[in-house]
Every structure is written in C-alpha cells, then in structure tokens.
Amino acid sequence: MWKKIFSVKNKYRGVIKHKVITILGIKISIKVSNRRLNTIPYQYKVNSKYLHNKEMVDAFELDQDRNDLYNYFLASREKTTNKPHHYFHIYNKHFQKYRNKPVHVLEIGVCKGGSLKMWKNYFGEKAQIYGVDIDPACMKYDDPQNGIHVLIADQSNRDDLKRLVKNLPLIDIVIDDGGHTTNQQITSFDELYDKISENGIYLVEDLCTNYWKPYIDSPITFVEYAKEHIDALNAWYFDSMNLYTDTAGGGKMEMPVFTKITHSISFYNQIIVFEKQRNHVPFAEYR
Numbered sequence: 390m391w392k393k394i395f396s397v398k399n400k401y402r403g404v405i406k407h408k409v410i411t412i413l414g415i416k417i418s419i420k421v422s423n424r425r426l427n428t429i430p431y432q433y434k435v436n437s438k439y440l441h442n443k444e445m446v447d448a449f450e451l452d453q454d455r456n457d458l459y460n461y462f463l464a465s466r467e468k469t470t471n472k473p474h475h476y477f478h479i480y481n482k483h484f485q486k487y488r489n490k491p492v493h494v495l496e497i498g499v500c501k502g503g504s505l506k507m508w509k510n511y512f513g514e515k516a517q518i519y520g521v522d523i524d525p526a527c528m529k530y531d532d533p534q535n536g537i538h539v540l541i542a543d544q545s546n547r548d549d550l551k552r553l554v555k556n557l558p559l560i561d562i563v564i565d566d567g568g569h570t571t572n573q574q575i576t577s578f579d580e581l582y583d584k585i586s587e588n589g590i591y592l593v594e595d596l597c598t599n600y601w602k603p604y605i606d607s608p609i610t611f612v613e614y615a616k617e618h619i620d621a622l623n624a625w626y627f628d629s630m631n632l633y634t635d636t637a638g639g640g641k642m643e644m645p646v647f648t649k650i651t652h653s654i655s656f657y658n659q660i661i662v663f664e665k666q667r668n669h670v671p672f673a674e675y676r
C-alpha cells in the first residue's frame with residue numbers, strides 16, 4: 390500500500406489534510422482526513438485535484454459568460470473577496486435587472502470588504518450596498534459617501550435582524566454569505582424574506598457547508614428547508630385534498646405567506662435563489 394499526505398490551504402477553514410491511498414496499484418481512493426470533510430456522504434468526496442487544478446479553472450473561465458461582474462472579479466488583484474467562478478453567471482442571471490437602478494442590496498458577511506465594492510461597481514451609481522457582519526472590525530469598510538454601509542449584527546439573532554429591517558430602507562436583494570451554519574441561514578431567511586421588497590431576491594451561497602457536520606446546527610439543513618418550500622409554491626392545489634381545511638374552526642386555513650409572495654426557487658451548485666412576486670390565485674381557461 391502506498392500513501393501520500395498533502396494539505397490544501399483553505400481561507401476560512403484553515404489547512405485541510407488529504408490522504409491519497411493506492412491499493413495493489415489498482416484502486417485509487419482519496420480519504421479526506423479532516424474530521425469535518427469526513428462527514429460528507431461518500432459520493433461527495435471528490436478528488437481534490439479536480440477542485441484545485443489550474444487548467445480546469447482556466448477552461449472554466451473560457452466557458453463562462455463574460456459578464457461585467459465576472460470581468461471585475463477576474464481583473465481584481467486586491468485579494469479581498471473569495472468567490473467560486475461559477476457563481477458569477479448565477480449572480481448576473483438574477484441580478485442584472487436591478488443594475489443602474491436605485492437598488493438596496495444587503496450582503497450578510499463582509500470579511501475584507503471586497504464583495505461590497507464589487508456589488509457597488511456592478512449595480513452602479515444609484516445603488517446602496519449594506520454589509521452586515523458580526524465582527525466590529527468590519528466597520529473599517531463603511532464608506533457611506535460611496536454608497537457602502539457596514540452594520541454590525543449577528544445573523545442568528547432575531548432581535549438584531551428585526552433592528553436591521555427597522556433601521557434600513559426596503560431591501561431588494563439579500564445575499565447570505567455570512568457564517569454559513571444552517572441555523573444562521575434558516576434564521577436569517579425566516580426573519581428577512583417576507584420583509585424585503587415584493588419583487589426582491591434572496592440568495593444563499595456556499596451551501597457546501599450543509600453537507601459538513603460542524604456547520605449543521607439546526608434540525609434540518611438550509612437545503613432541506615428550501616426543498617420543503619417547493620411544496621409551498623404549490624399550496625394552491627392542496628385544497629382539493631382538504632389539506633388546507635381547518636377542521637377545528639370549520640373554515641379554510643390561510644394560504645402560507647410564502648405561497649402568496651414567491652415566484653420561483655432556483656437550485657444551483659452551492660446556491661439557492663428565491664425570487665419574489667405578489668401572486669394571484671392561479672386560474673386556467675379554454676381559449
């Protein structure tokens with residue numbers, strides 16, 4: 390048996406140790422020794438060479454839409470934001486309708502402030518960008534003259550979130566790139582989603598953490614929680630099965646708020662996007 394141990398440096402989780410094992414020269418498997426990564430179901434254990442191979446990244450860049458946001462990221466040399474390349478196509482697809490409008494964007498997770506500058510550059514002059522972080526050191530990125538505002542709050546604290554909503558103008562877009570635990574993601578969504586504008590967008594990223602045990606601190610993960618909302622999109626039709634009959638009161642139960650205010654849920658690699666709109670009772674007719 391031949392063994393090799395190598396390490397990959399990860400900005401947010403420190404150095405991760407990997408083991409490469411060859412058995413009888415036939416079967417090659419990669420065992421990830423990091424306790425956190427060991428919690429990933431077997432099928433998710435991918436060859437780290439795939440994730441870190443520069444040629445793959447170059448090929449990926451060529452395949453991508455070269456939208457303005459991605460071009461900004463590629464041209465940046467400041468090393469103040471860390472985003473997977475495939476996010477840019479998704480961001481642009483959902484956010485482009487808000488460009489050059491007086492949009493209010495709230496990003497949870499400021500870190501080195503790089504993404505706040507990136508959003509400002511993308512959304513334009515009239516946009517106001519709000520960065521929320523638990524770390525008071527992030528206040529140094531507050532730049533109200535240039536439409537960038539930093540606020541200190543804990544995204545898992547409902548009172549903090551209520552205070553944010555109360556003190557800020559109506560938010561159009563939320564990007565959750567905060568602490569990435571499932572409880573933080575669910576609590577923030579629960580507090581903020583119905584408070585943002587009626588055509589607003591709620592995007593949660595880095596959902597890889599939903600497969601890593603140390604980040605799972607709620608009974609269900611955010612991914613599972615979002616999957617449950619697919620049924621809520623179709624709650625209009627539950628009635629025919631009497632699922633919405635409130636037997637105690639003798640009347641009909643209220644349609645979930647989510648059903649009335651949500652247009653779509655999009656599931657991507659590591660990202661889920663909710664798009665809002667005010668819905669009317671659906672009807673069909675012969676024409």
Ligand SMILES: C[S@@+](CC[C@H](N)C(=O)[O-])C[C@H]1O[C@@H](n2cnc3c(N)ncnc32)[C@H](O)[C@@H]1O
Nearest residue numbers: 470498499500504522523524543544566567568
């Ligand atoms: C991934 S970084 C943000 C990166 C930034 N959005 C970017 O793209 O450049 C995560 C940030 O979330 C913050 N954070 C961690 N837990 C938090 C919490 N409970 N509430 C708010 N922010 C939190 C951390 O302090 C850290 O700055």
